Amino acid sequence: MQLIQPQVIHDVIAAGISAGADFVDVFVERTFNDGMVFKNSRVEDSQSGTLFGIGIRLIHDEQALYGYTNSTDREELLRITNLLGARINGKGKDLTLNFEKLSYPKIPTMLDKEVDAKYKLSYLKNIDERLRKDSKVSQVMLNFTKKKQLIEVYNSEGLFATEERPYIRLFHHLVMKDGNLQTEAFYGPGAIGGWEFIEKLNTEEVCENLLKQATTTLYASPCPAGKMPVVIDNGFGGVIFHEACGHLLETTSVEKKASVFWNKMGEQIAHSAVTALDDGTIAGAWGSLSIDDEGMPTQRTTLIENGILKNFISDRLGELKTGHKRTGSARRQSYKYAPASRMRNTFIQSGEYELAELIGAVPNGIYAKKMGGGSVDPSTGQFNFSVQEAYLIEDGKITKPVKGATLIGTGPDIMSKISMVGKDLQLMAGMCGSVSGSIPTTVGQPPIKVDEILVGGQA
Amino acid sequence: MKQLMEKVINQITDQKAEADLMFSSAKTLKMSAQKNTISTYNVSSSQILGVRVIKDGRVGLSYTESLDDESLKLLVKQALQNAETTEVNAHERILDLAGTLQDELFLPEEEVSIALKTEKALLLENGVKKLDHRVTAVPYNSYSEQDYLSHYLSSRGRFTTYRDKSYTITSSAVMDEKGKKSNYYDFHMAHVFKDLNFQKVIDTALFHSRNLLQEKTLPTGKYNIRFTEDSLQSLFNCFSNFYSAKSAMDQVNPWTNHLGTEVISKDLSIIDHPLFERSFRTSKFDSEGVQRKPLSLIEDGVLKSFYHNSVTANHYKAQTTGHAARSASSPLGVYGTDLLIKGKNVKPLPKKYLEVIKMDGLHSGANRVTGAFSVAVKGYIWERGERVGTFGNITLSGKFMDLLRQVEVTGTDLLSSTDESFFSVPLMFYDISIAGSN
Numbered sequence: 001m002q003l004i005q006p007q008v009i010h011d012v013i014a015a016g017i018s019a020g021a022d023f024v025d026v027f028v029e030r031t032f033n034d035g036m037v038f039k040n041s042r043v044e045d046s047q048s049g050t051l052f053g054i055g056i057r058l059i060h061d062e063q064a065l066y067g068y069t070n071s072t073d074r075e076e077l078l079r080i081t082n083l084l085g086a087r088i089n090g091k092g093k094d095l096t097l098n099f100e101k102l103s104y105p106k107i108p109t110m111l112d113k114e115v116d117a118k119y120k121l122s123y124l125k126n127i128d129e130r131l132r133k134d135s136k137v138s139q140v141m142l143n144f145t146k147k148k149q150l151i152e153v154y155n156s157e158g159l160f161a162t163e164e165r166p167y168i169r170l171f172h173h174l175v176m177k178d179g180n181l182q183t184e185a186f187y188g189p190g191a192i193g194g195w196e197f198i199e200k201l202n203t204e205e206v207c208e209n210l211l212k213q214a215t216t217t218l219y220a221s222p223c224p225a226g227k228m229p230v231v232i233d234n235g236f237g238g239v240i241f242h243e244a245c246g247h248l249l250e251t252t253s254v255e256k257k258a259s260v261f262w263n264k265m266g267e268q269i270a271h272s273a274v275t276a277l278d279d280g281t282i283a284g285a286w287g288s289l290s291i292d293d294e295g296m297p298t299q300r301t302t303l304i305e306n307g308i309l310k311n312f313i314s315d316r317l318g319e320l321k322t323g324h325k326r327t328g329s330a331r332r333q334s335y336k337y338a339p340a341s342r343m344r345n346t347f348i349q350s351g352e353y354e355l356a357e358l359i360g361a362v363p364n365g366i367y368a369k370k371m372g373g374g375s376v377d378p379s380t381g382q383f384n385f386s387v388q389e390a391y392l393i394e395d396g397k398i399t400k401p402v403k404g405a406t407l408i409g410t411g412p413d414i415m416s417k418i419s420m421v422g423k424d425l426q427l428m429a430g431m432c433g434s435v436s437g438s439i440p441t442t443v444g445q446p447p448i449k450v451d452e453i454l455v456g457g458q459a
Numbered sequence: 460m461k462q463l464m465e466k467v468i469n470q471i472t473d474q475k476a477e478a479d480l481m482f483s484s485a486k487t488l489k490m491s492a493q494k495n496t497i498s499t500y501n502v503s504s505s506q507i508l509g510v511r512v513i514k515d516g517r518v519g520l521s522y523t524e525s526l527d528d529e530s531l532k533l534l535v536k537q538a539l540q541n542a543e544t545t546e547v548n549a550h551e552r553i554l555d556l557a558g559t560l561q562d563e564l565f566l567p568e569e570e571v572s573i574a575l576k577t578e579k580a581l582l583l584e585n586g587v588k589k590l591d592h593r594v595t596a597v598p599y600n601s602y603s604e605q606d607y608l609s610h611y612l613s614s615r616g617r618f619t620t621y622r623d624k625s626y627t628i629t630s631s632a633v634m635d636e637k638g639k640k641s642n643y644y645d646f647h648m649a650h651v652f653k654d655l656n657f658q659k660v661i662d663t664a665l666f667h668s669r670n671l672l673q674e675k676t677l678p679t680g681k682y683n684i685r686f687t688e689d690s691l692q693s694l695f696n697c698f699s700n701f702y703s704a705k706s707a708m709d710q711v712n713p714w715t716n717h718l719g720t721e722v723i724s725k726d727l728s729i730i731d732h733p734l735f736e737r738s739f740r741t742s743k744f745d746s747e748g749v750q751r752k753p754l755s756l757i758e759d760g761v762l763k764s765f766y767h768n769s770v771t772a773n774h775y776k777a778q779t780t781g782h783a784a785r786s787a788s789s790p791l792g793v794y795g796t797d798l799l800i801k802g803k804n805v806k807p808l809p810k811k812y813l814e815v816i817k818m819d820g821l822h823s824g825a826n827r828v829t830g831a832f833s834v835a836v837k838g839y840i841w842e843r844g845e846r847v848g849t850f851g852n853i854t855l856s857g858k859f860m861d862l863l864r865q866v867e868v869t870g871t872d873l874l875s876s877t878d879e880s881f882f883s884v885p886l887m888f889y890d891i892s893i894a895g896s897n
Binding site (some may be wrong): 255 | 519642852896
């Protein structure tokens with residue numbers, strides 16, 4: 001059953017075209033959210049909710065007009081459409097549409113097994129008990145979220161596409177204390193799928209890693225400051241590519257010339273060791289989609305090949321404004337946002353080196369085992385990242401743990417300084433905030449060696 | 460809306476449960492410009508209703524954006540089901556408050572034509588571009604307005620209404636000179652259209668972006684730092700858990716056991732002031748319908764109080780301070796209102812210091828449990844009262860609590876953040892770690 005009467009959608013799209021729009025699309029969304037917060041060794045919050053709304057977009061020349069409402073009422077939807085249409089100085093035309101349902105290859109998910117609340121609770125209690133066996137653990141916070149997003153996309157070309165997207169994530173947050181020393185550790189795996197994903201996590205290993213990370217940083221010395229080589233390990237280390245380069249390749253920035261790479265297509269923008277992809281088709285991956293939020297089947301897109309810029313991440317408006325073909329990358333947090341070109345699962349492809357070889361190539365520097373988050377100003381390419389778990393490298397060997405490291409620099413500069421790429425690619429789930437809201441994305445990379453980067457630590 | 464909320468409350472009390480409801484709705488208009496045309500034009504109307512039920516001491520939450528009968532029944536059913544999955548919480552109750560409270564700020568104004576709004580929205584782009592040929596883009600520019608309404612209704616009979624209209628404008632300037640790039644962003648907010656200061660936003664974005672083109676790194680070392688009020692506000696907001704009784708309950712507040720002790724410089728006092736006359740928007744009551752009043756958090760360096768809602772107050776056998784925070788789709792928490800940083804024992808400015816005007820990466824570069832932070836900063840170099848240079852490409856690191864000990868007060872006037880929700884006397888922080896060139 002469709003979320004709204006197709007005839008109503010037809011009338012809305014026809015009204016937009018009649019007002020002079022070149023193109024109209026309608027995004028209908030119903031999302032069921034379910035969450036449980038386990039804290040202080042008990043369920044602190046249990047919450048569920050339903051979001052529902054409709055987003056209407058009119059495109060005329062390079063202008064995008066967008067409106068949304070929670071109402072399915074035909075008159076309200078037409079009122080919004082006419083309000084948007086009044087902004088267009090174009091000649092309208094009549095339109096009759098027969099929507100044709102799009103068939104497309106479905107990206108496999110990790111199924112969507114339902115379990116009852118008691119089962120979830122016993123699972124979370126088990127993690128809590130395992131972590132609290134270490135007497136230094138002062139708090140454990142587990143945030144379980146599950147979301148089922150049903151979307152429908154209609155447009156003035158007669159497209160009707162629908163997708164059901166199940167998301168699941170379990171966020172672990174551990175606080176450790178010893179006298180006046182205090183630290184924390186995080187781990188937040190997520191996937192497109194259901195409880196099967198959670199069951200496949202190796203709880204023992206997850207707990208061990210969290211405890212090890214917290215213990216290491218609890219007693220770590222302050223990180224030295226200055227420019228030095230840095231080896232960044234796999235998995236969430238990929239946030240550096242996501243921030244330092246990925247955002248700069250979205251046509252959302254390119255179209256405004258607000259990216260330092262806007263005119264670099266076909267040019268060497270990274271070290272020849274770097275090949276990077278944005279792939280929406282990985283089975284079960286947190287940032288995968290079968291279709292994007294404009295109803296286009298998603299793709300595996302090569303962004304950089306041996307250092308040469310090959311593709312931008314593009315959506316309909318991006319193609320219209322820059323000429324770079326759509327890549328199935330139109331994404332948004334919800335109907336409250338117009339779609340924009342955004343990353344999906346973005347990573348640097350595997351290279352030829354073992355981690356030990358990368359470490360061995362650094363006389364003195366930093367090994368960033370686990371990265372935190374970061375941000376970038378696409379217009380200048382300047383980025384910053386925090387490092388959650390780091391160690392000194394002395395004479396090509398990992399020595400003592402250090403804390404409080406931040407990495408800063410510019411995208412073009414760091415991309416040219418990634419001189420060695422390791423073998424062991426790993427992907428990690430994260431949330432990415434930008435112009436069309438906060439969306440699930442995967443970051444990833446094998447271990448990489450950056451020849452020089454400014455490390456912010458204690459002077 | 461009150462009738463609909465009462466209907467939902469009645470469905471819940473029929474199930475021998477207590478409840479409170481949060482409703483909010485917003486109507487917005489937003490425009491931004493590219494290439495001297497309005498490139499995006501967004502209009503919206505949205506609403507959401509959230510419920511917190513307490514049955515047999517167990518709390519369940521649910522929310523919906525659809526307000527038809529079927530959705531409302533599902534809302535109640537889900538909240539009651541969720542309550543069954545939680546454990547008994549002896550501290551969480553619906554407050555025994557009744558009566559109606561209103562906090563509406565709709566200042567009278569003449570109707571503004573869409574043509575004028577459009578003209579001004581375009582100015583936020585072309586006004587920047589025409590003033591300096593080095594401007595290559597104005598990626599962040601927007602005109603937006605919002606009508607916001609929220610209601611709270613409890614099964615004990617408390618009903619509140621909060622409403623306002625606000626306007627926000629933003630602009631930025633990306634500049635390029637011989638391959639060197641800079642960007643600065645500014646904004647302004649007002650309650651009536653005619654109070655929007657378009658030229659101030661344009662001039663501020665251009666002024667700082669021009670100066671940042673000259674930015675140079677600094678040698679790694681210890682420096683004297685002055686933060687602009689916006690930068691200082693970011694730091695205080697980032698570590699707001701230090702004042703939170705909820706964070707104390709959750710063992711993530713490093714000042715948990717420090718009530719009554721000196722935690723920062725005794726020259727400083729910090730007040731949470733929901734009714735401060737210079738605030739952009741005062742706030743008369745919290746999300747449990749409790750009337751607000753000023754709260755002394757720190758007096759002469761001594762920690763005096765935490766922010767409390769009724770749950771944390773019950774836990775610590777204290778009184779709620781009117782800092783309950785909750786949206787329709789979030790659980791009950793605590794949050795502060797507007798902060799006033801007052802100071803005494805005024806000292807002269809040092810001969811040389813750095814002024815931080817831009818701070819990036821606080822969201823990921825701060826540890827809220829330990830107070831440690833490391834962020835990328837930009838700003839100006841001051842010597843003997845004159846601005847002598849611009850710095851960038853460096854990081855500043857430290858610990859929030861240490862920062863507030865390595866401080867001197869350098870003036871008596873309360874200076875405001877751009878959003879007029881944070882006010883501080885001028886402060887100078889000494890011996891702060893900067894990482895730059897080796």
